[in-house]
Amino acid sequence: MQDRAGEMEEKILTELDKSLCKLKLYCRHPAAKKLSSDKFEIHEERTLKEATEDARKTLGLEEHVPLDCCRLVKYDDFYDSLECSFEKCENVAVSELFGGAKPYYTFDLLLETKSPEATFKVYKPGGVTMKAHLFDVDEETVSEPVTIRVNLSDTVSDLAKAVAEAFQVSHEKLRLCTEMSYRDVVLLNSLKKTLKSEGFYKTGKLFAEAKGEDVKLFADSKFCKLANEWVNLFSMTVQFYEDGSDGDVNEVETDGNEKKGDVKTFSIRTDRRITLQKFKEDKRADMIGLSAEKFRIFRFYGGNQEYEVTRLDDTMSMFPEDGTIVVRSGRALKPGEFRVKIHSFDFRAAEPIKFMFDLIIVKGSTVADCKREIADELDKRNIEAPLDRLRLRKKSWHNPGTIWLNNQVFNDDIQLYNNFDVLYEILSEPERMQSVGRLLLYLRRWKPSTYTFDHFEEVIIDFSSPKKLKEKISSLSGIPLDQVEFAKGRGTFPCDVSVLEIQEDLDWNPTVTSLNTWPLYIHDDGAVVFYRDRTEKPMVLSEEKRKEIVREESTKLAKATSRYTSHRKEKPLKIYTDASPRESPAPSAAADDRKST
Numbered sequence: 231m232q233d234r235a236g237e238m239e240e241k242i243l244t245e246l247d248k249s250l251c252k253l254k255l256y257c258r259h260p261a262a263k264k265l266s267s268d269k270f271e272i273h274e275e276r277t278l279k280e281a282t283e284d285a286r287k288t289l290g291l292e293e294h295v296p297l298d299c300c301r302l303v304k305y306d307d308f309y310d311s312l313e314c315s316f317e318k319c320e321n322v323a324v325s326e327l328f329g330g331a332k333p334y335y336t337f338d339l340l341l342e343t344k345s346p347e348a349t350f351k352v353y354k355p356g357g358v359t360m361k362a363h364l365f366d367v368d369e370e371t372v373s374e375p376v377t378i379r380v381n382l383s384d385t386v387s388d389l390a391k392a393v394a395e396a397f398q399v400s401h402e403k404l405r406l407c408t409e410m411s412y413r414d415v416v417l418l419n420s421l422k423k424t425l426k427s428e429g430f431y432k433t434g435k436l437f438a439e440a441k442g443e444d445v446k447l448f449a450d451s452k453f454c455k456l457a458n459e460w461v462n463l464f465s466m467t468v469q470f471y472e473d474g475s476d477g478d479v480n481e482v483e484t485d486g487n488e489k490k491g492d493v494k495t496f497s498i499r500t501d502r503r504i505t506l507q508k509f510k511e512d513k514r515a516d517m518i519g520l521s522a523e524k525f526r527i528f529r530f531y532g533g534n535q536e537y538e539v540t541r542l543d544d545t546m547s548m549f550p551e552d553g554t555i556v557v558r559s560g561r562a563l564k565p566g567e568f569r570v571k572i573h574s575f576d577f578r579a580a581e582p583i584k585f586m587f588d589l590i591i592v593k594g595s596t597v598a599d600c601k602r603e604i605a606d607e608l609d610k611r612n613i614e615a616p617l618d619r620l621r622l623r624k625k626s627w628h629n630p631g632t633i634w635l636n637n638q639v640f641n642d643d644i645q646l647y648n649n650f651d652v653l654y655e656i657l658s659e660p661e662r663m664q665s666v667g668r669l670l671l672y673l674r675r676w677k678p679s680t681y682t683f684d685h686f687e688e689v690i691i692d693f694s695s696p697k698k699l700k701e702k703i704s705s706l707s708g709i710p711l712d713q714v715e716f717a718k719g720r721g722t723f724p725c726d727v728s729v730l731e732i733q734e735d736l737d738w739n740p741t742v743t744s745l746n747t748w749p750l751y752i753h754d755d756g757a758v759v760f761y762r763d764r765t766e767k768p769m770v771l772s773e774e775k776r777k778e779i780v781r782e783e784s785t786k787l788a789k790a791t792s793r794y795t796s797h798r799k800e801k802p803l804k805i806y807t808d809a810s811p812r813e814s815p816a817p818s819a820a821a822d823d824r825k826s827t
Contacts, residue, residue, distance in 0.1 A: 249274050251324055251331050256305055257289045257341040267307075270339060274325035278302065278316055281324050285341045295343045301350055305340035310361075311432040312379050313337055315353040357381050358425055360389075362436040363460065364397045367443060367452045372460065373397065378436070382426040386418045389425060389436075399440040407448070407457050409435040413502075415457040417448040435461065463499050466549055470494040470518045470525075470557040494518065500546055507542035510562075518557055526563075528556040537649045538569055566593040568646045572604060575623070575630055575653040577672055577686050582723060583628060583653065591640055591650075597622055598636040604654055618660045623755065625651035628722035630756035633663045633670060663755075668692045669745075670755040672724075675707060678768035681729045681779065686758075694745045694752075699759070709763045715739040718750050719758030727760075728783055730776065733768060736760065 255270035268288055272281050282302050286292060304313035316327055325331055344350055358380050364373040376396045380389055394401035406418040437457040445451045472492050510522035518525060528536040529549060536556055540563045549555060563569055568591050574584045587607060591600055601622060605615045624631035630653055640646050669691050675684040689702060704711040717736035719725025737749045746753040
C-alpha cells in the first residue's frame with residue numbers, strides 16, 4: 231500500500247509539472263535601476279493578472295511597486311528587446327498567451343513597472359527597442375540611457391519625436407545617429423525613411439544631441455567624435471582575487487569599488503580598441519596595486535570555466551559587454567611561455583584525476599625537462615617521483631590521453647596552448663612506453679556470474695588486430711581464446727557502467743578487422759576495454775538484490791558527479807547596471823580608462 235501511495239504521489243507531481251509554464255523572469259528594479267532575473271514557474275490555468283502578481287512576489291517588489299503599476303511583457307534577453315505587450319488580456323490563461331505549458335520557451339518575460347501617473351505603452355510585435363543617450367556637446371556629458379520602443383514602420387521623424395519626448399527636449403534641432411556595423415556611427419538625416427529601411431532590427435543604440443553645431447559635415451562634428459568614442463567604450467566588472475584566495479567565491483557584481491573577503495570587486499569602462507598590453511599597463515594596474523607583469527587576466531568561456539588571456543596584442547573587444555574578468559596576482563607569461571594545469575592520475579583510485587598545481591612550460595623544452603620541474607614541485611609537497619617512474623600524458627576532458635616520450639619537444643611534437651591540461655603518473659616500475667607506435671589500454675573483466683568487475687589491468691600493445699587483443703586477454707585471464715569477448719567502454723574514464731546493463735548494452739565482440747575502426751575507434755592511449763567469458767552464465771537476481779544494486783550504483787554515481795563538478799568555477803551572479811550614470815562626463819580620447827562611479 232505504501233509503495234502504491236508513493237507511486238500515486240509521484241504520478242500527481244509529474245502531471246503537475248507538465249502543467250507548468252517555465253520561463254526566465256527579468257525586471258529592472260525601479261529604485262536601484264538594476265536588471266535582475268529569476269526562474270518563474272506558473273500553472274497554465276492561471277490568468278495573466280495572477281501571473282503578474284506572482285511575478286511581483288517572486289522578484290520581491292510588493293513593498294516597492296503597486297500591482298496596478300506592473301505588467302508582464304514578452305522579452306528577449308539575448309537582444310535586450312521588448313517583444314510585445316499583452317493588451318486587454320488580464321483574465322486570459324497564460325497557456326493561451328504563451329502557447330501552452332512548456333519546460334522552455336523561445337522568449338522570456340519582463341516585469342515592467344511605471345509610476346502611478348504614467349501610462350503603459352502598447353508594444354506591437356516586430357518593434358525595435360532602442361537604448362538612447364543624450365549628449366551635451368558643450369559640456370561633453372552624456373545622460374543615463376533611456377529605453378525607447380518604436381515600430382519598424384515608424385519614420386526617422388517619428389523616432390526623433392519619441393526621443394525628444396523621452397528626454398524632454400525640443401525636436402527642432404535634434405540630431406540622431408546610431409551605431410552601425412564595425413562600431414561606426416551614422417547620422418540619421420533622412421526623416422521620411424522608415425526604421426526598417428535604415429537597417430534596424432530588434433534593438434539598436436541611439437545617440438541624440440539637441441543644441442546643434444555650426445559644422446557642415448557630420449564627420450567633423452564634436453557630436454560624431456563623442457559618439458564614436460562612446461560606442462567603443464564598454465563596462466566590465468573586475469574581480470581581483472588577492473593572495474591566499476582560491477577563487478571559488480560567488481560574487482555579486484556592483485558598481486563602484488567593493489571588497490568582499492579575499493575578492494576586490496570594481497567596475498570600469500575601457501575602450502575596446504586598445505590592446506591587452508595597454509590595458510595592463512594603464513591605470514587598471516594602479517587599481518589592484520600591482521605592476522602589469524605581476525598579475526594575470528582570465529575570462530569566462532562555455533561551461534563558466536576560467537581561461538587565462540595571454541595574447542597581449544589582442545584587443546579588449548574579446549571581452550563581452552557588461553561581462554566579468556578575473557584578475558589574479560602572479561607572474562604574467564612571457565613570450566614563448568604557456569601556463570598549464572598539472573593533475574595527478576591513478577587509474578586504480580576512486581578519484582582517478584586530481585588537480586595539483588599550475589606550471590609554466592617554455593616553448594622548445596622537452597618532456598624530460600617538464601618531468602624534472604614536476605618532480606621538483608612534488609618534492610616540495612613531500613611526494614617522491616623518481617624520473618624513470620614518472621609518466622606524463624595529455625589530459626583529454628576527464629580521460630587519460632596520449633603518453634609522451636622524454637625526447638619529445640613542446641610546440642614541435644606536442645602542440646601547446648594556454649590552459650592546457652597535463653596528467654602525471656607515478657609508476658610502480660620504470661616506464662615501459664619507450665617508443666611511438668604502441669598503445670596503452672586499460673582492461674577490466676566483467677563477471678556476469680557474480681555481477682562484479684575485476685580491477686583494472688594496464689596493458690601495452692604494438693598491434694591493431696582484434697584477434698591479437700583477444701590472444702592478449704586470454705593469456706592474462708586464462709579464458710580460452712574462443713570464449714573471449716570484449717567491448718570498448720563508453721563515456722569518460724573509468725567508463726562506469728551499470729552491472730544491470732553491461733551484459734546487453736555494450737557492443738560485445740564487434741566484427742572488425744582493426745581496433746581503430748567503428749565501433750571501437752581505439753587509436754590513442756587510455757581506452758577502457760571490458761572483457762568477459764562468453765560461456766559464463768549470468769546470476770539470477772532476486773528483486774531485493776536488484777534494488778540493492780540500484781541503490782549502491784546511485785550512491786556511486788552521485789559521488790562521481792560531485793567529483794566532476796566540485797572544482798568548476800561558478801559563474802558570478804550578474805546584476806546588470808545601466809552603462810553610465812546620469813550626466814556623467816562623455817568619453818574622450820584620453821579617458822578610455824575612466825572608471826565608472
